[in-house]
Amino acid sequence: MSRATIAPDRRAEVATDGGTGPRKRARPSGDGLAGYLFLSPWIIGIVLLTLGPMVTSLYLSFTDYDLFNTPTWIGLENYQRMFSDARWLRSVEVTAIYVALAVPIKLAAALAVAMLLNSKRGGQGFYRAAFYGPSLIGGSVGVAIVWKMMFSDDSVVDQLLLRFGIDTGGWAGNPDFSLMMLVLLATWQLGAPMVIFLAGLKQVPRELYEAAEVDGAGRGRRFWSITLPMISPVLFFNLLLETINAFQVFTSAYVVGGPNGQPAGSTLFYTIYLFDRGFGDYRMGYASAMAWMLLLGVGLVTVFLFRTARGWVFYSGDSGDKR
Numbered sequence: 001m002s003r004a005t006i007a008p009d010r011r012a013e014v015a016t017d018g019g020t021g022p023r024k025r026a027r028p029s030g031d032g033l034a035g036y037l038f039l040s041p042w043i044i045g046i047v048l049l050t051l052g053p054m055v056t057s058l059y060l061s062f063t064d065y066d067l068f069n070t071p072t073w074i075g076l077e078n079y080q081r082m083f084s085d086a087r088w089l090r091s092v093e094v095t096a097i098y099v100a101l102a103v104p105i106k107l108a109a110a111l112a113v114a115m116l117l118n119s120k121r122g123g124q125g126f127y128r129a130a131f132y133g134p135s136l137i138g139g140s141v142g143v144a145i146v147w148k149m150m151f152s153d154d155s156v157v158d159q160l161l162l163r164f165g166i167d168t169g170g171w172a173g174n175p176d177f178s179l180m181m182l183v184l185l186a187t188w189q190l191g192a193p194m195v196i197f198l199a200g201l202k203q204v205p206r207e208l209y210e211a212a213e214v215d216g217a218g219r220g221r222r223f224w225s226i227t228l229p230m231i232s233p234v235l236f237f238n239l240l241l242e243t244i245n246a247f248q249v250f251t252s253a254y255v256v257g258g259p260n261g262q263p264a265g266s267t268l269f270y271t272i273y274l275f276d277r278g279f280g281d282y283r284m285g286y287a288s289a290m291a292w293m294l295l296l297g298v299g300l301v302t303v304f305l306f307r308t309a310r311g312w313v314f315y316s317g318d319s320g321d322k323r
Contacts, residue, residue, distance in 0.1 A: 057288040057291055057292070058288070058292060059071075060284060060285050060288040061078055061079070061285060061288040061289035061291070061292050062074065062075055062076070062078070062285075062289075063285045064077075064078075064285050065283075065284045065285040065288075066282045066283065066284065066285075067282045067284050068282070071285065074285070078285055078286050078288075078289035079289050079293070081286065082289065082290065082293065087265075087268065087273055088273060088290070090261075090265050090268055090273075091261075091268050091269060091270045091272065091273040091274075092270060094179065094261070094265070094266065094267065094268050094269055094270075095247060095249075095269050095270040095271075097179065098179060098182065098183065098246060098249065098269065099243060099246040099247060101179075101180070101183045102182075102183045102186040102187070102242075102246050103239065103242045103243050103246050105183060105186075105187050106186055106187045106190055106193065106242060107193060107235070107238055107239060107242060109187050109190050110190040110193040110194040110197055110238070111193075111194075111197050111235075113131055113190065113194050114194045114195075114197035114198040114201055115197075115201065115227075117131070117194075117198055118198060118201045118202070128195075128198075131190070131191055131194055132191035132192075132194065132195060133191065134188055134189045134190075134191055135189050135190070135191030135192045136191070139251050139252070140251070141251060141255055143185075143252070144185070144251055144252040144254075144255035144256060145255055147181070147185050147252070147256075148172050148255060148256050151170060151171035151172045151177075151181045152170045152171075152172045152173065153169055153170030153172075153173055154170070155170060157171065158170050158171075172256060172263075173263055174263065175263045175264040175265075175266040176266075178256065178257065178263055178266045178267050179266050179267060181256070182249070182252055182253060182256060182267065185252055186246070186249070186252075193238040193241075193242060196234055196237065196238055197231065197234060197235075197238065199234070200230075200231040200233075200234030200235075201227070201231060203230070203231075204226065204227065204230045204231065208226045208230070209222055209226060212225070212226060229314050230314075232312060232313045232314050233313055233314075233315060235313075236305070236309050236313045239305065240302065240305055243301060243302075243305065244298055244302070247270070247294065247297070247298050247301075248271060249269055249271065250269070250271040250272065250275070253267050253269045253271075253272055254272055254275070257272070259272060259275070259276040259280055260276070261273070270290070270294055271294075273290070274287050274290045274291060274294070275287075277290065
C-alpha cells in the first residue's frame with residue numbers, strides 16, 4: 001500500500017523509519033505516569049516550600065510590609081535604604097571578615113589533618129571518627145552555649161592564657177576577640193571538608209611521589225608540585241561549599257552575640273541583622289530585600305570562584321588542559 005492511499009486520519013500516525021517501513025507514533029505508557037506520581041511529593045514540596053516562598057519574598061522586597069497590614073508597593077526603596085543603613089553596612093563588613101578568615105583557616109586545618117590521617121598508622125578509625133565527630137553536632141545551640149562559656153571571662157581558656165601573661169578579659173565579651181572565637185568554632189568543626197580531602201588524597205598515585213623522591217624533591221616540593229595540583233578539584237569543591245556556608249552562619253553568632261551582635265556589634269552577621277529586622281522590628285519587606293541582596297552577593301562570589309578556578313584547578317582526564 002503506497003503512502004498516497006493512506007487515509008488522511010491515518011497519515012499522522014504513520015512515519016517512515018529510515019526508509020525501512022511505516023512506524024506508528026509512540027504513545028505514552030503507564031511508566032511515565034507512575035514516575036510523576038512518585039515524584040509528586042518532591043514536586044509539591046519544592047513548589048510550596050521553596051519556589052513559592054522565594055517568589056513571595058521577591059514581591060515583598062519591593063513593598064513596605066510589617067506582617068500585620070497589607071503590603072504597600074514602594075519599588076526599589078528598600079534596596080536604596082540599605083546603603084544608608086549603618087547597621088546593614090556593619091553586618092556586611094562583619095560577614096566579609098568572617099568569610100575571609102574562617103574559610104581559609106578551616107580548609108588549611110582540614111587539609112593538614114587529612115594528610116596526617118592519610119598515612120598508615122594505628123588507630124586510624126578512632127582518629128577519623130574523633131575529628132569528624134564535631135561536624136555531626138555543628139550548628140547546634142548547645143555547642144554554641146558551651147563554646148561561649150569556654151571563652152567567657154575567668155573561663156578555662158581565659159585562665160590558660162593568663163598563665164602565659166595574656167589577659168583578654170574573656171573573648172566572648174571583648175569586641176577584639178569575639179569574632180575570632182567564632183572563627184575557631186568553625187575551624188573546630190572541620191570534619192566534613194577533612195573527609196572530602198582524605199578521599200581526594202587517596203586518589204593521588206603513589207608513583208608520582210616515588211618518582212619525585214628519586215629526583216630528590218623534598219616534602220614541601222612534593223606538596224606544592226604533586227599534592228595540591230592533584231587534589232585541586234577537591235580543594236575547589238570544599239572552597240565553594242565552605243564559602244557559601246560561611247555567608248549563612250547564624251546559630252553560633254546568635255547565641256554568642258544575640259540579635260544586636262554584641263559586644264559592640266562585632267558579631268552582627270548579615271543573617272543576624274536580617275532576622276532582627278524581619279522578626280524583631282517586623283520590617284518583613286526590608287528583610288526580604290536583604291535576603292535577595294545576600295543571594296546576589298553569594299552568587300557573585302560563586303561566579304568569581306568559578307572564573308578564577310580556571311587558572312589553578314587541574315583535572316587528570318583533561319590531558320593537562322585547565323578548566
